[in-house]
Amino acid sequence: MTTEIRTVVVLGAGTMGSQIAAVCALAGYGTSLVDISQDQLDRARTQLEQRLSRDVEKDRRTREDVDAAWDRLTLTTDRDAAAATADLVIEAAVEDLSVKRTIFSELDAVCPGHTLLVTNSSNIVSSRVADATSRPDRVCNLHFFNPALVMVCVEVVPHPGTAPETVDRIVSFVESLGKTPVRLKQEIPGFVANRLLGALRREALELYEAGIADFQDIDVAAKTALGHPMGPFELMDLVGIDVVHLIRLAEYEQTGDPASLPAASIKEKYEAGDFGRKTGRGWYEYPQS
Ligand SMILES: NC(=O)c1ccc[n+]([C@@H]2O[C@H](COP(=O)([O-])OP(=O)(O)OC[C@H]3O[C@@H](n4cnc5c(N)ncnc54)[C@H](O)[C@@H]3O)[C@@H](O)[C@H]2O)c1
Structure with a gap:
């Protein structure tokens, strides 16, 4: 089943996740930024407010676009409620394989069947988390660069079991963010x-x-x-x-x-x-x- 991507959940509100969520919200997606720590979410909100306001002052974005993005962005610790309506989940939690495997297995249980599950990991290839789910064909790496609000390149990296359709949809998603996808044919730690x-x-x-x-x-x-x-x-x-x-x-x-x-x-x-x-x-x- 192909469902258009409308709602995005970004898991982990650290350096990467907070800006990835802002990129998605600015591009028009209903976006939830989820963390296990409310303090981290509060920090992410403050940092994004400062960053986006500075962008407005410097004429990089309009105030209307930024306000509309804030209307689309929810910061929450309620992961399962957000995941239940997600079309795409971007995992940007701590770089720890066992944490990521647990996250993927739990997401698999709460997300709808069509939801794509991707990881922003820099080094952990997605085959190492895909087998923790019942949908390895809908799992791949989606690797943003730091700072995600600025950097244009985003690498899309399938594992051997990723469906070609998943790669196509993620590549289109990256383009819809105004970013430039770099599509790998095979996974390799560190990507390109x-x-x-x-x-x-x-x-x-x-x-x-x-x-x-x-x-x-x-x-x-x-x-x-x-x-x-x-x-x-x-x-x-x-x-x-x-x-x-x-x-x-x-x-x-x-x-x-x-x-x-x-x-x-x-x-x-x-x-x-x-x-x-x-x-x-x-x-x-x-x-x-
Ligand atoms: N920092 C970079 O320059 C960079 C660049 C590209 C990719 N990455 C990758 O992005 C991912 C995140 O990196 P980061 O630098 O943003 O890390 P970070 O430490 O700044 O943030 C990680 C966040 O994840 C949260 N978290 C931990 N466990 C969680 C869970 N179970 N559910 C929800 N949230 C959870 C933490 O509270 C923290 O807020 C890593 O996989 C990393 O390899 C990082």
Whole structure:
């Protein structure tokens, strides 16, 4: 049965989920943003109010569009009530496989049969959650980038059991959000954009660790020769050395390949607590004001 997507539930009101819900509401979908924590929902509301008001001040959106989006957006802890009428659920909860499996199995029990269930996970491919449901053909990854209100690329990643019709519908949904879908033919942890970034980061670290060039000069080359807005080392400091370290450990957990493990210089900074901008020191120094 094909049902048009009208109502969307976004599960998890953190960094990603709150902005994904705003994107859906702005595009005209009746949207529920669900979290287990009321505090998190309150924080999400405050942050979205600030963000969207700033967009209006800077003429990026009209006040009418933003007000209409707020009319379409509900923030709630009542997941099952929201899920009972959802055509699409976008899971953006914490990056933990067992939590996600529980969520998918519970959603499967409360959502209508036609509801598509997708995960925004960056690394956990959807085959690892699809078998927790009775509808693996309606499950895939739908991967937004941070900040979701701004970033245009959205990756659509089927697992071997995803129905082609599900992929088509999710691709159309992404287009209806004003975003650009990137359609993968097969699942692979990290998908396309983050793997490209990972390859650049790995090479940058290898060049640095082999003593070929200083990290500052590698950053200069990426910016001035390749036109990247930031060098790979500056970007690691922005993302967080702790996050970079954890991404590699998660990849190792999936591949079992020692080449996936964090580079020695990353491990060293991680163990020293030098996480980048957030701690005042990573590859570069950031005086804390
Ligand atoms: N942060 C990023 O840059 C980024 C980018 C792309 C994808 N992702 C992926 O998006 C997902 C969310 O990441 P995030 O950075 O927004 O995380 P976050 O920690 O900011 O938010 C997660 C939210 O999920 C809520 N939550 C936990 N268990 C829940 C449950 N059972 N039901 C409902 N809500 C629950 C938490 O209360 C929290 O508010 C992860 O899978 C992550 O891999 C993150």
